[in-house]
Amino acid sequence: MSSSGKLLAVEVMMELVFVHGWSVTNTDTYAQLPQALVKLMDPEVALSIRHIHLGRYISFDDEVRLSDIAKAFNDAREELLGDKPFAVITHSTGAPVMRQWLQMYFAADKLALCPLTHLIMLAPANHGSALAQLGKSRLGRIKSFFGGIEPGERILDWLELGSDGQHQLNLHWLKEFTLAGPLPFVLTGETIDSQFYDYLNSYTAEAGSDGVVRVASANLNFSHLLLAQTTQTCDGFDGLCVSTLELRKHSKPRQRTAFEVINNASHSGSKKGIMGSVTSRNAATKPVVQRIIQCLKVGNLTEYEALSEQMTLASQVKRKPRASMLVVRVTDDTGLPVEDFDIILLSGVEFVPGKFTKGFMLDKQKNHKNNHVVTFYFDANKLAKVSDGKIGLRVEPRPNNGMCYYRSGEFHSDSEQMQVLLKADQTTMVDIILQRQISPKTFTLVAPEDSGDFSHLADN
Numbered sequence: 001m002s003s004s005g006k007l008l009a010v011e012v013m014m015e016l017v018f019v020h021g022w023s024v025t026n027t028d029t030y031a032q033l034p035q036a037l038v039k040l041m042d043p044e045v046a047l048s049i050r051h052i053h054l055g056r057y058i059s060f061d062d063e064v065r066l067s068d069i070a071k072a073f074n075d076a077r078e079e080l081l082g083d084k085p086f087a088v089i090t091h092s093t094g095a096p097v098m099r100q101w102l103q104m105y106f107a108a109d110k111l112a113l114c115p116l117t118h119l120i121m122l123a124p125a126n127h128g129s130a131l132a133q134l135g136k137s138r139l140g141r142i143k144s145f146f147g148g149i150e151p152g153e154r155i156l157d158w159l160e161l162g163s164d165g166q167h168q169l170n171l172h173w174l175k176e177f178t179l180a181g182p183l184p185f186v187l188t189g190e191t192i193d194s195q196f197y198d199y200l201n202s203y204t205a206e207a208g209s210d211g212v213v214r215v216a217s218a219n220l221n222f223s224h225l226l227l228a229q230t231t232q233t234c235d236g237f238d239g240l241c242v243s244t245l246e247l248r249k250h251s252k253p254r255q256r257t258a259f260e261v262i263n264n265a266s267h268s269g270s271k272k273g274i275m276g277s278v279t280s281r282n283a284a285t286k287p288v289v290q291r292i293i294q295c296l297k298v299g300n301l302t303e304y305e306a307l308s309e310q311m312t313l314a315s316q317v318k319r320k321p322r323a324s325m326l327v328v329r330v331t332d333d334t335g336l337p338v339e340d341f342d343i344i345l346l347s348g349v350e351f352v353p354g355k356f357t358k359g360f361m362l363d364k365q366k367n368h369k370n371n372h373v374v375t376f377y378f379d380a381n382k383l384a385k386v387s388d389g390k391i392g393l394r395v396e397p398r399p400n401n402g403m404c405y406y407r408s409g410e411f412h413s414d415s416e417q418m419q420v421l422l423k424a425d426q427t428t429m430v431d432i433i434l435q436r437q438i439s440p441k442t443f444t445l446v447a448p449e450d451s452g453d454f455s456h457l458a459d460n
Contacts, residue, residue: 095124189265
C-alpha cells in the first residue's frame with residue numbers, strides 16, 4: 001500500500017481475531033463486544049469471529065516469554081486462517097504480543113505481505129505498566145490487572161517499566177513500522193474504577209491512567225533521544241566541571257498512529273472496563289464500540305488520516321493532557337550498563353534543580369532487573385510552566401574516580417526543543433551514552449631500571 005492512499009485488500013468476509021490480555025482463562029473476558037460488533041456493523045459487512053486461546057500456560061509458566069506467545073499465535077493463526085486477511089482487536093498485553101509477532105514474521109521488507117489489515121489496541125501496555133514491579137504475589141490480588149491469577153515471571157519482566165523487551169520492540173517500531181502494513185489504532189482510557197482500587201497501592205488510582213496502564217504508556221506516538229557525552233565544561237549548576245550531553249539523534253515513528261482517549265473507560269471490569277463493560281444492550285451508546293467499527297471500516301490511507309485526526313480532536317474534548325513519561329537508560333561507550341547514578345532534573349535559564357512547580361513529579365521508578373534504567377512520570381501541565389520553557393537533566397554516575405570511572409554530564413534543551421521532546425500523553429525514551437574514563441595508571445610501560453612494586457599506583 002502506498003502513501004497515495006491505495007485501497008486495502010479488505011474482503012467482504014472479514015476475519016476478526018480477539019487477542020486477550022494477560023492471565024485470562026475464559027473468553028468471557030471479551031464481554032459481549034464480539035456480538036455487539038456483528039450486530040452494529042453495516043449489514044453488507046459480515047464478521048467471522050475467531051477467539052484465539054493462548055493457553056493456561058501463559059499465566060502460570062514462568063519461562064514463557066513474549067516471543068513464545070507470538071509464535072504460539074502464529075501457529076494458531078496458520079491453523080485457523082491460513083493466509084486469509086484478518087483484523088485483530090487486542091486488550092492490554094495482547095498489543096505487545098501482536099507487535100512482537102509483526103516483528104518476528106513481517107519485518108520491514110515484508111510488511112506489505114502481512115495478512116493483518118487492522119490492529120486495534122484497547123488499553124495496550126505498549127510501554128509497560130507501573131504495576132508490574134509489584135511482583136507476582138502482590139499482583140495476584142489486583143483484579144483489574146491479572147484477574148486474581150498470578151502471572152508468569154518472564155512476562156512481568158517485559159511489562160515492568162523500562163524493560164529491555166520494551167526498548168527493543170519500540171525501537172523496532174520507530175525504525176521499521178510503516179502503514180504499508182496493518183493499520184494501527186490505539187484506544188485507551190483514564191478513568192479509575194473504584195471497585196478495583198487497592199488501598200495499599202496508589203498505582204491503581206494513578207492520574208493519567210486507567211488504573212493499570214498510563215495513557216502515555218499506551219500511546220505509540222513516542223520519541224527516542226540519543227544523548228552522547230562529549231567535551232568537558234565547567235558550567236554545572238554547582239560550579240563543578242561536567243561534560244556536555246549532546247543530542248545526537250531525535251527519532252519519531254515513521255507514521256503517526258491513530259490514538260484516542262476514550263471517555264469514562266477503565267482498564268477492566270463490567271462497570272467501566274474499556275472492553276469488559278460492553279453488553280448487547282449498551283453497545284450502541286458505547287463510544288469505544290462505535291470507534292472500533294469506524295476503525296474496521298477504514299480502507300485506505302486517506303480515510304486513516306481523516307479518522308486519526310478525528311480521534312485526536314475527540315481526545316481533547318473536556319479533558320486536559322494529564323502526564324508524560326520519560327524513560328532514561330544509561331550505558332557507556334563500550335556498551336556496558338552504568339547501574340549506579342543519579343538523575344537530577346534542571347530547568348530555567350540557568351538550568352538549576354528545584355525550580356519546578358510543586359507536584360510536577362508524579363512518580364519515579366527504577367527497573368528491578370535493569371538498574372541502568374529509570375522511568376519518570378510528570379504532570380504535563382505543570383511541566384509546561386517551567387521558566388522560559390527550558391528543561392535539562394544531569395546524570396551523576398558512580399564510580400566518579402579510580403582506575404575506571406565516569407564523569408557527570410548535562411543536557412540543556414532550548415524552548416522549542418522542550419515542546420517537541422517531552423509531550424503530554426506521550427513517552428520519551430532517552431539513551432544516555434557516557435564515556436568510560438580509564439586512568440593512564442591502568443597500564444604503563446617502564447624501563448628495566450624503574451621496575452619494582454607498583455601497587456601504590458592504584459591509590460587515588
